[in-house]
Structures are given as structure tokens and as C-alpha cells.
Amino acid sequence: xxxxxxxxxxxxxxQLSQNLLTSSGVKKYLGALxxxxxxxxxxxxAGRGTLTAELANxxxxxxxxxxxxxxxxxxxxxxxxxPNVQVHLGDFLGSSVPATPFTLxxxxxxxxxxxxxxxxxxxxxxxRAVVITQLEFARKRAGDYGRWSLATVQSWPTHDxxxxxxxxxxxxxxxxxxxxxxxxxxxxxxxxxxxxxxNHYKDLVALGFGGRGGSLFRSLRPRYSHRTLLxxxxxxxVPEKTVVAFVHPDQWLQIFNQLEP
Numbered sequence: 001x002x003x004x005x006x007x008x009x010x011x012x013x014x015q016l017s018q019n020l021l022t023s024s025g026v027k028k029y030l031g032a033l034x035x036x037x038x039x040x041x042x043x044x045x046a047g048r049g050t051l052t053a054e055l056a057n058x059x060x061x062x063x064x065x066x067x068x069x070x071x072x073x074x075x076x077x078x079x080x081x082x083p084n085v086q087v088h089l090g091d092f093l094g095s096s097v098p099a100t101p102f103t104l105x106x107x108x109x110x111x112x113x114x115x116x117x118x119x120x121x122x123x124x125x126x127x128r129a130v131v132i133t134q135l136e137f138a139r140k141r142a143g144d145y146g147r148w149s150l151a152t153v154q155s156w157p158t159h160d161x162x163x164x165x166x167x168x169x170x171x172x173x174x175x176x177x178x179x180x181x182x183x184x185x186x187x188x189x190x191x192x193x194x195x196x197x198x199n200h201y202k203d204l205v206a207l208g209f210g211g212r213g214g215s216l217f218r219s220l221r222p223r224y225s226h227r228t229l230l231x232x233x234x235x236x237x238v239p240e241k242t243v244v245a246f247v248h249p250d251q252w253l254q255i256f257n258q259l260e261p
Contacts, residue, residue, distance in 0.1 A: 025171030032165035049078030104129035138181025156249035232258035
């Protein structure tokens, strides 16, 4: 019977990517979160409430979401003496976007990171997200390899991405196979391009990443003349043979402003 119960818990842990932070991991995360407080903080994946209790010091109100009933019960108990914390049992992705500005926090389930970050990007009242992801994911989104992803470049006019910390896999229980990164996503107070041009910009980026030939110049060639591209790339200081992923998001904006004035 005990073996059956263990197997059920193990399956649930794997399905929900339940790797909880140790005390040292919590300390590293809080260091990256900073000292500024906010009115509302939304936590994804409260676990047993260890991090949730600490987050109560960073916001007037904390809404923590936990999908696992056993963990949600433990998190509620751990925060029962904190009047500004509310633990919600259920899927965070099924929740409504807060009507007021908020910060997103938490140790994200690795298997659902993409879904959660898409939610964050679409949330109009999001001010900032400081979340734990697989290190590889965080490095790619933040351009830490010197190359940038499609998602980062497309969202660059409205959001800034930064890798603000790393957490060893040994700072989790159970220990996952990979290290983690602390990824910060910040909504810009004002977009870097006008709203009416946003879809045109995203379309250009999609064309660049979806083209053939590897270089951004060749990917854009079917739509623009050679002369037009030479002028735009020269002003953005992007060599003609630069591979798409190695064009900095700021250079993408310069190229766009030259091609679509």
C-alpha cells in the first residue's frame, strides 16, 4: 500500500514538475527579487508555502496558486498567520489577469514555463515577473549566449528580458536534472514603437526567423530590394551575413524603422 501511495505521489510530482526550493535556493531567489515592494504579487506554484511566506514581506497582498491539493493545504497552513496572503487551489493559467498592476513571482513548473510566460506577456497589468525557470530557457530568453529567440525579439518593444541569477539543481528537492535560472521580465512604461506598428514589426521578425539562408539579410530579401536592405543594415550596423539569431533586438528595431518608416 505504501509503495502504491509513493508511486502515485511520484507520478504527480513528475506531471506537475514539483521540485521545491531548499532554504539556500529561497535565499538566492529573494536576493534576485530585490528590496522593492509592490501592491500585489501573484505567485505561481506555492508548493508547501516556504517561499510564499517570504514573499509576504514584498507585497501588500500575495495571491499564491497551487495545483496540488496536498501542497495547497500545506501552503495555507504555512501562511495562516499572514493576513496578506491568500492561497488558491487550482491552475494558475485558469485565473483571470488582475485588474490592477502586479508582479509575477515563483518557482515555475519547468514543463509549463512557455505557457506561463505567454500568459505573462499578454497580461496588460503586469509590471514585472521574477521567476525560476530551467537555466537554458532563461539564458535563451535573456540573450545570455549572445543570441536571441523569436519570442524575445518579438516582445522587445514592450518587454525587457534579463537573467538576474542562477540556482544550482542541488538547491531543489527532489534534485532535478538541470540547473535553474532566475528570469526577470519587465514591462516597459512606454513601448519602443507605436502601437499601430506592432503587428507589422512582429510580422517582420517572423519573416526574418522563418526565412531561408540563415542570414537575416537573405531572409528579408524576398520582400525588400537589395539596396533598401543594404541601407537599413548599414544604419543598424548589422553585417550583411549576420545569422538571424545574432541580431540584437535593438538592431531589429533600427532595421524595422528603416524599412517601415
